[in-house]
Every structure is written in C-alpha cells, then in structure tokens.
Amino acid sequence: LVGMEKEQSEYEEKQNKAEGLLQELRHLKIKVEELENERNQYEWKLKATKAEIAQLQEQLALKDAEIERLQSQLSRTSSYTEVA
Amino acid sequence: LVGMEKEQSEYEEKQNKAEGLLQELRHLKIKVEELENERNQYEWKLKATKAEIAQLQEQLALKDAEIERLQSQLSRTSSYTEVA
Numbered sequence: 001l002v003g004m005e006k007e008q009s010e011y012e013e014k015q016n017k018a019e020g021l022l023q024e025l026r027h028l029k030i031k032v033e034e035l036e037n038e039r040n041q042y043e044w045k046l047k048a049t050k051a052e053i054a055q056l057q058e059q060l061a062l063k064d065a066e067i068e069r070l071q072s073q074l075s076r077t078s079s080y081t082e083v084a
Numbered sequence: 085l086v087g088m089e090k091e092q093s094e095y096e097e098k099q100n101k102a103e104g105l106l107q108e109l110r111h112l113k114i115k116v117e118e119l120e121n122e123r124n125q126y127e128w129k130l131k132a133t134k135a136e137i138a139q140l141q142e143q144l145a146l147k148d149a150e151i152e153r154l155q156s157q158l159s160r161t162s163s164y165t166e167v168a
Contacts (some may be wrong), residue, residue, distance in 0.1 A: 042126035
C-alpha cells in the first residue's frame with residue numbers, strides 16, 4: 001500500500017506543480033496584455049505631446065515675426081519723430 | 085510490452101508538454117521584462133516632452149508680454165506723432 005500511496009502523492013505533487021505552472025502562465029499572459037495596452041496608450045500620448053510641441057513652436061515663430069514687425073515699425077516712427 | 089510502450093509514450097508526451105510550458109513561461113517572462121523596460125523609457129520620454137511643453141508655454145507668455153509692450157510703445161509714439 002505504501003508504494004501506492006507514494007505513487008499517489010508523487011502524482012498529486014506533479015499535478016500541483018503543473019497547475020502552478022499553468023496558473024503562472026495565465027497570470028503572465030494577462031500581465032503581457034496589460035503592458036501592451038499601456039504601451040499603446042503611451043505611444044498615443046507621446047504622439048499627442050509631440051504634436052502639441054510642434055504647434056507651440058509654430059506659435060512662437062509667429063510671435064517672433066510679430067515682434068520683428070512691431071520693432072521695425074517702432075524704429076520707423078521713432079526715426080520719423082526725431083526728424084519731425 | 086505494448087502497455088509499457090504506451091506508458092512510455094504517455095510519459096514522454098507529458099514531459100514534452102511540461103517542457104513546452106516551461107519554454108513558454110521563460111519566453112513570457114522575457115517579454116514582460118522587455119515591456120516593462122519599454123514602459124520606463126516611455127515614462128521618461130513623456131516627462132521630457134511635458135517639460136518641453138511647459139518651457140515653450142513660458143516662452144510664449146514672454147513673447148506675448150513683449151508684443152504688448154511694443155504695441156503700447158507704438159501707440160504712444162504714433163499718438164505723439166499725430167499731436168506733433
């Protein structure tokens with residue numbers, strides 16, 4: 001009987017081990033899926049922030065042009081007033 | 085003998101299956117590690133782009149102030165020239 005019991009417990013041990021492996025496998029598959037979803041969100045956020053940076057840089061260029069325009073206008077009027 | 089062979093092939097089948105599971109487990113663990121590294125890089129990149137946005141917004145505010153200053157200076161000089 002002892003042999004049978006030993007065999008039985010060995011079998012159960014193997015079953016538990018296999019069950020543990022399958023459990024870990026399921027857990028890891030879920031983790032991979034979560035991480036891949038997170039990566040897609042990060043990719044999307046990064047694209048959005050890069051677009052915002054491009055837009056801000058464009059606005060800066062427009063402001064610089066406006067400042068230059070105003071400065072040259074000023075230099076014309078002030079030279080005008082000096083002459084007048 | 086047939087029983088023995090059957091048992092033997094069943095055993096081998098189980099071994100292959102267990103080996104397959106372990107292989108998949110190792111593969112998934114590597115994948116999780118890669119995805120976690122990638123996530124850290126994304127987090128870092130996102131922080132850097134958000135800092136850049138804040139900096140560009142600050143520059144925009146300064147340019148707006150400069151434009152306002154120039155416009156008021158211009159309105160003073162042009163009203164001055166009209167009076168003169």
